Each structure stands twice: as C-alpha cells, then as structure tokens.
Amino acid sequence: MNVKTLGPSTLASQLLVASLLYAGTVNAAVTEADAMKITSQYGCQACHATSTKLVGPAFKDIAKKYAGDKTAEERLQKKVKSGGSGVWGTLPMPPAVGASDADVATVVHWILSLT
C-alpha cells in the first residue's frame, strides 16, 4: 500500500470516528460559548443570568441546589422543555418551545456543571 493514499484516508476515518464519539457524548465538555449560544437562541437570557437572579434563578444557584443529585439532569431537561413553577417561587417558567432535545441537554449539563 502506498503511504500517500493511506495517510489522508486514515486521517479522515479518524476524524469521522472522533466526531461520532463526540456526538454520542455531546455533554462531555460543554463550553460556556456553546451554552451562551443556546441560552441566547431560546431567550433564556431574558430571565436567567449565570450569577444573578433575574426573573428566574441564577444558573449558579440552580447548580448549587442540585449538587450531588444524580436525577437532577433528566428532571431539569424535562422542566426546561415543559416549563413549570413552584420550585423557586410562584413565577412560572414557560416551556422552551422549539428547543431540540440536544440543545436542552447541552444547556442543562452546562448549568449543572457551574460552581
């Protein structure tokens, strides 16, 4: 086999494997920039900030509240998708209409990773 043809195709298949692995563990490393893109796209920032309470709780306070709670990630994904009230007060959060499961999973993972 000729090294010139082996090189690029091996690289391409490694990149493919890497991107498939990344898609399977999309939550492994969510950057703040990824999260901010999503919170801006879906209007979360109208009611939430990272460190300050606005209409809704600060993302850091949410992380604190659920620290060590292994079921929180899934519950909060559902809560963001369907909205609700009663955990932080009487003000309701509206459902995140049009947000994909992947985006919701990404942003909730990022919120819970804050300290």
Ligand code: HEC
């Ligand atoms: C109109 C204002 C508003 C918008 C827009 C909004 N939220 Fe909220 N959010 C709230 C309020 C109010 C609460 C507190 C709800 C409660 O007390 O149960 C909350 C709570 C939360 C919680 C904690 C839920 C719990 O049960 O502890 C998370 C996580 C959250 N919001 C994420 C998001 C994300 C992500 C978005 C964007 C997709 C978003 N929010 C958009 C107002 C909003």
